[in-house]
Amino acid sequence: MPLDAARIHARLAERFGDAVSAPAGQGRDAWLEVRPERIADVAVFLRDEPDLAFDCLSNLSGVDYPKQGHIQVVYHLFSYRHRHWIVLKVNALRDDPVVPTVSGVWSHANWQERECFDLLGVRFTGHPDLRRLLMPEDWPGHPLRKDFVEPQEYHGISTSRESLLKV
């Protein structure tokens, strides 16, 4: 039976207390904030409890919020068994973003976390193979951070060129 965000929160609150915040947002996009250090335990609980049965990590995104000083990791979870959704948000410190991995819970998380590490610099502790995924291994910095400055050149290749239009 599909559960709504309030019911899912109630189930999580029994076990994790105030490590999981009350739901915010509407409908499909209703989300719960989870303390970073508890996310892996929350993930196992959500996957293994029969009435929750979140068997699928649909999406994992990282979002940089420089004004708030954190990088947010957003997990979109889906249950094929019950056809319900929940969104989890984890705020990690921008200066040193560390979040426990959920790659042992959903295999899909392995590559998603590698991408998030690559583009936003979130270190997922316990990840079996946390290498860059899309950028070259020696690329400086993490491009999806808001304060990322594109290097002028990469191995002697210029990243910009003069405009062909002479004004």
Added chain:
Amino acid sequence: MGLAGFEVEIERSRNGGGVVTEDMTLNMGPQHPSTHGVLRFVVRADGEVMKSAVPDVGYLHRSIEKIAEKVGWHGFIPYTDRVDYVAAMFCNHGWAMAAEKLAGIEVPKRAEYCRVIADELCRLHSHLLSVGSMAMDIGAFTPFTHAIREREYLNDLFEELCGARLTFHYMRIGGVGWDLPPGWAEKVLAFLDRFEAMIDEYNRLISYNKIFVERLANVAVITAAEAIDYNLVGPNLRGSGVRYDVRKDDPYSVYPELDFEVPVGRGEMGTLGDSFDRYIVRMEEMKQSCRIIRQALRQIPKGPVIAKVPRNFKPPAGDCYVRLESARGDMGWYVVSDGTAFPHRCKIRTGSFSGISIIEHVSRDLMIADLVAVIASLDLVAPEIDR
């Protein structure tokens, strides 16, 4: 993990008789005719049998998600074409849906029908390339020419609809760019009449060819639980027997008004979830797409094709996640707005991304030649992985 390149790694192991065997490390790609774009595999093999095939991606990374933060809401639509240039309509559609959901825009009915017709034609477009190149990768060249010939007619139809043959830029936030041109619907119907017969011919030519079946049946079996764990979507998921289609189970646009079936793998040539099941699901989906297009052309109402959307588009602050059934399955768009003229973040989760991440898992103990079949059966499109 050593991904340095062409070096031959020699791993010496001794058995009782003192025989030394060497594992070979092979580099497949990035320029390889079967990799459907630019991607690379580091294969560790013992003779012809692979011990692992580790994908190395990123060669086509164009920072499309970063570009979204720089070009504004309307300006990003042509870039979405490049996310998956084999099925660009769906990327247009996903972005438009996300922006419309954030801003609460209602899309006119006629525009929704135009979108569905364009989407389904694009599904045919993409599946034809998938099944055609799959046959070619396995060694049958003629079916590819058949598939490309049909695809050429589709290109002409798209060109008439929106002026482009590959990167369409057809949809807009709030609707579509142009109404169906006069006489276009008749041309689509004429194409469908021809094409539906072609699907049967294609099945006779290749689908049930003994050599083709032998190359695919029982190769790289993915169970339903594995498919869900790796978040496989679309035909890859349905090939494993999971009857889930976003168009049906989480409907969007006007799909609830249209009647169609969701084909799933049945293990008819081997084991449920093998490469053949993933292939045949695509063939059956093409028939369903034809059915959808015929209904949509019959039911399409009159009216405007785009809602009033301000040029200086600034959706209210917030975030949303929308999904649609692209040719490669459930495509997810997580979009964050901070209330300005530029998106704060746009994350695109694509079917090929999860498809390629399962390869390391399923490639163990396969023959090297089977890797090509597995890549093709998962319908991996490199630009969609790298974005």
